[in-house]
Amino acid sequence: MSSxxxxxxxxxxxFATSECAPLVKxxxxxxxxxxxxxxxxxAGLDVRVLLPGYPSVLAACARATEAGRxxxxxxxxxxxxxxxxxxxxxxxxxxxxxxxxxxxxxQADDGEDWVDNALRFGVLSRVAATLGxxxxxxEWRPDVVHCNxxxxxxxxxxxxxxxxxxxxxxxxxHNLAFxxxxxxxxxxxxxxPPQALGIEGIEFYGDYxxxxxxxxxxxxxxxxxxxxxxxxxxxxxxxxxxxxLRMRADRLFGVLNGIDTELWxxxxxxYIASRYGPDSLERKAANKAALRERFSLxxxxxxxxxxxxxxxxxxxxxxxxxxxxxxxLGMPAQVVIVGTGDRELVDSxxxxxxxxxxxxxxxxGFDEPLAHMVEAGADMFLMPSRFEPCGMNQMYSQRYGTxxxxxxxxxxxxxxxxxxxxxxxxxxxxxxLVGACRRAxxxxxxxxxxxxxxxxxxxxxxxxxxxxxxxxxxYRKIAR
Numbered sequence: 001m002s003s004x005x006x007x008x009x010x011x012x013x014x015f016a017t018s019e020c021a022p023l024v025k026x027x028x029x030x031x032x033x034x035x036x037x038x039x040x041x042x043a044g045l046d047v048r049v050l051l052p053g054y055p056s057v058l059a060a061c062a063r064a065t066e067a068g069r070x071x072x073x074x075x076x077x078x079x080x081x082x083x084x085x086x087x088x089x090x091x092x093x094x095x096x097x098x099x100x101x102x103x104x105x106x107q108a109d110d111g112e113d114w115v116d117n118a119l120r121f122g123v124l125s126r127v128a129a130t131l132g133x134x135x136x137x138x139e140w141r142p143d144v145v146h147c148n149x150x151x152x153x154x155x156x157x158x159x160x161x162x163x164x165x166x167x168x169x170x171x172x173x174h175n176l177a178f179x180x181x182x183x184x185x186x187x188x189x190x191x192x193p194p195q196a197l198g199i200e201g202i203e204f205y206g207d208y209x210x211x212x213x214x215x216x217x218x219x220x221x222x223x224x225x226x227x228x229x230x231x232x233x234x235x236x237x238x239x240x241x242x243x244x245l246r247m248r249a250d251r252l253f254g255v256l257n258g259i260d261t262e263l264w265x266x267x268x269x270x271y272i273a274s275r276y277g278p279d280s281l282e283r284k285a286a287n288k289a290a291l292r293e294r295f296s297l298x299x300x301x302x303x304x305x306x307x308x309x310x311x312x313x314x315x316x317x318x319x320x321x322x323x324x325x326x327x328x329l330g331m332p333a334q335v336v337i338v339g340t341g342d343r344e345l346v347d348s349x350x351x352x353x354x355x356x357x358x359x360x361x362x363x364x365g366f367d368e369p370l371a372h373m374v375e376a377g378a379d380m381f382l383m384p385s386r387f388e389p390c391g392m393n394q395m396y397s398q399r400y401g402t403x404x405x406x407x408x409x410x411x412x413x414x415x416x417x418x419x420x421x422x423x424x425x426x427x428x429x430x431x432x433l434v435g436a437c438r439r440a441x442x443x444x445x446x447x448x449x450x451x452x453x454x455x456x457x458x459x460x461x462x463x464x465x466x467x468x469x470x471x472x473x474x475y476r477k478i479a480r
Contacts, residue, residue, distance in 0.1 A: 009046075010044050010045050010046045011045050011476065012140065012144075013037075013143065014132065014144070014145045015047055016125075017148040019033055020090075027311060029174050031260065037049050039463075039467065041087075049084060049089070049091065050091045052092075052098075052120070054105060055100055064081060065082075066081075067137075068136075070130060072126040073119065073190065077123065080094050091131075098116070117182075118182040118189075122189070125153065125154035126155070126158055126190075133162055133165070133166050134164055143480070146471075146475075147171045147218070150178055153171050153180065153210045153215075154202075156171050168220075168475075169217070169218045169219050170474060171215065171222075173215075173222070174223075174224055176239050179212070179239065182207060182210075184208060200216070201217075202216070220252075220253065220474050221252045224390035224411060225389060225413075230254070255470045255471060256415070256467060258395075258465070259462045259463070261399070272287050272372055273289070273290035276401075278454070281451065284377075287373065288301065291373050292305065292377070294361075294373060297336075299334070303334055304444055306328065306334070306379070306437070307378025308374075308381065308383075309337075310337070310338075313341050313345070315387060317407065317428055320428060321382060321433070324430045324434050324437075325352055334359045336363075337362050340365050340366055375393070380403055380404070380405055380440050380444070381404045384432075389410050391415070394415055397457075398422065398457030398462070403421060404421075407428045408427075422457065423437075
């Protein structure tokens with residue numbers, strides 16, 4: 001009599017993050033923290049998301065139930081069971097004194113960082129770590145704690161220094177420029193042992209760094225594209241962490257992000273004026289007309305329209321667009337930009353709009369429906385980033401038949417094919433941006449070639465399936 005093959009239980013993953021769309025989002029981390037756990041769960045893994053109880057999170061999860069209580073770094077914490085809109089289980093870290101406040105996740109309404117961010121995200125890291133040990137107040141215990149960006153990275157240090165059985169840790173770098181560096185004034189409140197506080201631990205040029213703690217102590221490290229994984233091991237894009245990353249290169253992986261292909265689908269998008277697909281690209285024109293009307297652009301609709309949705313920072317190359325605006329408008333082309341960020345860049349963009357109100361449109365602020373309108377209505381999408389760990393808009397734009405004009409860095413290299421699905425700059429300069437835009441406009445006038453580029457971009461698979469398989473492979477390598 002043959003025995004039935006034993007089926008091993010699914011891997012249990014705690015996905016610790018400071019953002020998760022649609023509950024709270026400031027950038028790509030929020031999108032990833034929503035889509036990746038859903039893809040992992042679809043692949044058969046037992047994934048739960050750990051997220052701070054910001055007001056928007058608690059409001060969206062009014063029916064959350066208490067699952068346990070604990071103390072973290074001296075703060076009383078309740079753990080609430082809830083569920084994300086797509087069904088992934090959510091554990092809410094409810095600590096009102098740290099998270100139930102106005103403003104954003106990291107900043108007050110005046111744009112200044114919360115002065116207690118080290119303690120706020122120290123508690124997030126400490127809770128994530130505790131859930132991976134025998135001290136957890138929950139029955140469910142993860143095999144791997146997946147620490148996202150600096151805000152959760154210190155969990156890797158807490159777990160590595162734990163006595164007894166513990167979960168393994170994967171630390172994901174979504175953007176190495178954000179490191180969670182603080183002065184040593186409150187370092188004692190993090191409750192780390194002395195051996196973790198020196199140069200071999202979290203000390204970083206006289207301060208201390210959450211992210212460095214993750215890089216030093218994590219069982220594995222990854223970032224969000226293969227090219228960026230190579231770039232951050234060099235001085236130019238290593239942000240002084242390149243030495244640590246080279247030291248841990250055998251545990252460093254590059255896993256390309258995906259996108260939510262249901263949310264970003266021009267065939268079903270509720271935010272756009274006219275839905276379309278690769279076989280009905282003629283309907284895209286109605287979206288261009290709606291976008292031009294939204295920004296009150298003038299002149300004939302036959303002029304090329306360049307769109308940009310971004311954080312307004314030098315990283316994103318917004319200053320290059322400002323510097324090149326006369327050449328771009330003279331091609332001729334029109335430009336629309338949506339984003340929020342640095343005050344100096346905001347003022348410059350308003351000045352561009354004031355000087356060219358019918359050709360240079362600007363909206364300051366985060367506007368999800370308008371972001372979809374730009375992807376559908378623009379002829380080309382601008383991404384002249386100085387560095388880009390992965391980027392998502394270049395994938396959205398290809399899916400929407402809006403070829404990107406992008407700098408050859410990070411995930412842009414891994415997702416855009418020059419002359420086939422988009423147009424690449426060799427470096428982040430005004431001259432390269434102008435040259436790439438001229439090449440794109442020349443191609444745009446050749447309708448047969450342009451349609452072929454649009455079709456090639458729309459045919460690419462940017463879903464999360466491949467990434468989920470790579471993450472599962474990493475989890476299995478490190479799971480204890």
